[in-house]
Amino acid sequence: MAEANQLFKEFKIQSVSEFFRRNAAMLGYTGKIRSLTTVIHEAVTNSLDACEEAGILPYVRVEIEELGREHYKVIVEDNGPGIPEKYITHVFGKMLAGTKAHRNIQSRGQQGIGISGAVMFAQITSGKATRVITSTGDDRIIEAWVKIDVDRNEGKIVKKEKHPNPKGWRGTRIELEVKNVRYVRSKQGIYWYLKLTAIANPHAHIELIEPDGKLIVFPRSSEDIPEPPVEMKPHPRGVLTDDVYRMAKKTRRSSVKRFLVGEFSRISDKKIDELVEYIAALRLIKTEDDKNVQEQLYERLMKGEVKAVLRSFKGYTKVVKQVAKLMDKPPEKLSWHEAEEIVEAFRYMKFLAPPTHGLRPIGEENIEKGLTNILKPEFVTAVTRSPKVYSGGIPFQVEVGLAYGGEIPGGFELLRYANRVPLLFDAGSCVTTLAARSVDWRRYKVDDLDRAPLVLMINVISVHVPYTGTGKQSIANVEEIQNEIRLAIMDAARRLQTYLSGKHRRLHQAKRRRTFEKYVPEIAKALSVLTGEPEEEVKNYFLSYIEGHFAAKEAGGAEEVSENA
Amino acid sequence: MPKPKAVRREKPRERFSYDPTKVLTRLEEYGKRILEDIKIGKNPYFDIPMRGIGNVYFDEKRRVIRMGDKLSRRYFLNVAHARKFMQTLLIMAYVKRLVSENKHASLREAYYANKHTIPGTKENTFEDQRESDPIIEDLERMMGVLREEMHLTADRRGYIYGDIVIRDGEDEFNTSKLGMGGWAVPGTVEHLQFPEINVDYALVVETAAMADRLIEEKFPKKEKALIIATQGQASRGVRRLIHRLHYEEGLPIIVFTDGDPYGWYIYSTIKQGSINLAYLSDKLATPEAKFVGMTMDDIKRYGLENVTEKLKGIPPNKKGGPTADYKRILEEMEYPWFQNREWQRQLKMAVKMGVRIEQQALANKSLEFVAKRYLPEKINSGDLLP
Secondary structure, eight states, X not given: OOOHHHHGGGOOOOOHHHHHHHTGGGGTOOSHHHHHHHHHHHHHHHHHHHHHHHTOOOEEEEEEEEEETTEEEEEEEEOSOOOOGGGHHHHHHOTTOSSSTTSOOOOSSOSSOHHHHHHHHHHHHHOOOEEEEEEESSSEEEEEEEEEETTTTEEEEEEEEEEEOTTOOEEEEEEEEEESOOXXXXXXSHHHHXXXXXXXXXXXXXXXXXXXXXXXXXXXXXXXXXXOOOOOOOOGGGOOHHHHHHHHHHOOOSSHHHHHHHXXXXXXXXXXXXXXXXXXXXXXXXXXOOHHHHHHHHHHHHTTOHHHHHHTSTTHHHHHHHHHHHTTSOGGGOOHHHHHHXXXXXXXXXXXXXXXXXXXXXXXXXXXXXXXXXXXXXXXXXXXXXXXXXXXXXXXXXXXXXXXXTTOOSSOEEEEEETTEEEOSOOTTOHHHHHHHHSOGGGGTOSOGGGSOEEEEEEEEESSOOBSSTTOOSBOOOHHXXXXXXXXXXXXXXXXXXXXXXXXXXXXXXXXXXXXXXHHHHXXXXXXXXHOOOHHHHHHHHHHHHHHHHHHHHHTTTSOOOOOO | OOOOOSOOOOOOOOXXXXXXXXXXXXXXXXXXXXXXXXXXXXXXXXXXEOOSGGGEEEXXXXXXXXXXXXXXXXXXXXXTTHHHHHHHHHHHHHHHHHHHTTOOEEHHHHHHHHOOBOTTSSOBSOSSHHHHHHHHHHHHHHHTOOTGGGTEEOOOOOEEESSEEEEETTEEEETTSSOTTOXXXXXXXXXXXXXXXXXXXXXXXXOXXXXXXXXXXXXXXXXXXXXXXXOSSOOHHHHHHHHHHHHHHOOOEEEEOOBSHHXXXXXXXXXHOOSXXXXXXXXXXXTTOEEEEOOHHHHHHTTOGGGOEEOSSOOTTXXXXXXXXXXXXXXXXXXXXXXXXXXXHHHHHHHHHTEEBOGGGGGGTOTTXXXXXXXXXXXXXXXXBO
């Protein structure tokens, strides 16, 4: 039998970088097309976020250069705030580091793996360091080649140069060399990704230079920089035991009570008293042997009859006092079991819905601008619903945009977004697809959805978007979310319907008008024979009569002008 | 001494009047009104008496089918009317030119003369003569003038033979001196004049074959009759001629058709007018016309039982009936002008016997029978149906 020491000789601590190097799929590096899109996505997202936080209207330029077979150089340049020299290694080298990690905040990216993941991907496919050129607008431009030390999960600058910055350039340009990827102009490729990004970010000017040198510009259509999202305290219904436990370890509050009141939303001193009663009641219910009685008590607790439940036990006041003491403990002394009790009690308690001020929708006006600017439709509308809550405590918000006709080709197109980020993969299982398909489009004068020149965009916003799986490309079918999406679509579709009916009416009117006008020359000729009046004059009488009639009709809207028949 | 005849010429009751300026004036009036309407921003229209059974009634006093006063308004600014509005004006302008230039055109000519592609469209002003003919009828009803007065004529059908002199423009002729075929009745008879009439009555004959038979047997000469062959349903020209001969010249009208529902209907049209041309009944119908045959009584009386033919269709007492001939007979029994004992008896008999009898069946007796016995016997004794 091998000794434990023998066995553990091969045991190594795996760094975070190492883990993701082996599990690149979790970061979106699967497939030749998608991997390239992911690299661009991470870089562009960083640029947009940086610009927004700095209050700068983003200008992002993406350039793809083909270096060989399945071998490209990707260049992404922005006019963002730039990166101070000492943070370069952190931004590009360290996984799970960043300005947003572990904060309850709506964000495009997640735990700060993004761009370092891209650097890592470049490194493991081409072996090349990522070239970073940046300046904060001072007198120097930094040029650095960054690699990741996988074992130590650290960024490493392999070469660095400093250049003067006479023109005061500010921004960041990164160049990554990647292999085993393919540039395709498909619905999952970069062109499409940037187009969708431009629609959802009308304040950004985005350019793409394709490998064949073709320049594509998605110009800016809005001058409003979105306000950066604000941090929101977690809602009691949305937290897990682990969250409470870890937050308690880190807090600087003096007691559990102060910690709960101070670091969660919707918890007041009064709620703490209630919480104590619920925890006490739960403890007592667990002492009951009879399973049926236990079930009944749980049910009553759910109904809010906490005081009655307590009173059904002898000496319950002692238990309540014990639990009350727990609230005075220093939070770092909170045990896992106690955290578990608190979270369990949260499940039975009623809270106000979580605050939603942290959610940052694109906004109806900007969605309309984005769709109009990029798709050039003849009709556009957008609906931003007010925030709602799913799973009891996670706020989310839905917005949809609808564009019809114009330069939009036939065939229904669904553009999916989560927190403004385009979702390109796994459309089939996504709640947005299900909701869009569940709407009876014929009710809104869209007779054949699959042939209609219709683009529907859906953006689901939340601090915690319930993705299906690690790919983060598909939103889970949560009932509350599907309902909101449906309502938003129907609202927008009603406006489309109004437009289409009006359009049909106008087409109909124009057709009617032509019917009358085409007979005028014949009528004029005949009336001229009958009355001796000059043909041209008779013609003008009739034409101006028709003109007047339809002008009145237009002014009167749908109201029928009397026609006597 | 010869017996006095039961039918003879009477005094004229009506004088022919035809005034082309009336048509022109009316056309101008309509044109001016349309123009006034459009100038003041009013949707111009024509009021056209409605056609069809819903707008006809039987005038008990005059005993003719008359047109009611229901109007349909044809607007310019109405998608459903615009095309017809345009067509109406085109025909009106055309009529103005015809009448003022004193030219006549057939219905078909009128169709072709006005048919052309509307500039800037793929549409024709008229696609079919079936579009122009009703417009002309509309104009007749709207303006109260005959198509013939508008110089629009139909194909000629029917002919006459007998000792009368007709003045047709510069020509004058006796219709019994034109050979066995007689004189073909034109579409328009308005301009005809009758300087000399040496007949006692007019015999209107349904089939040309029977008319030819009578001429060959010298019936018109012997009986002092004018033969008018309708050749099936009487054309407007023939009906108008019958009307004029009756009212302007006092000729009694006697109708001779097959003994079947179609023959009786021909009689009914000559006498009371038709639903379709109800607005012209005053000019086309001759309510005083009488019917000589064939009748159901003739079958027994002249022993024609074995030359009858079966009525078509299912009789009313059989399952699925009545259809075809039976159905028409029953319809005719409902006509107000057949509401008298004699006609009801005839029609009932026809249904009961289930037979019809043709004029030519009389040839079964002999070729001369109809001219020498049948007609003189019945007419001279006044054995006629009302």
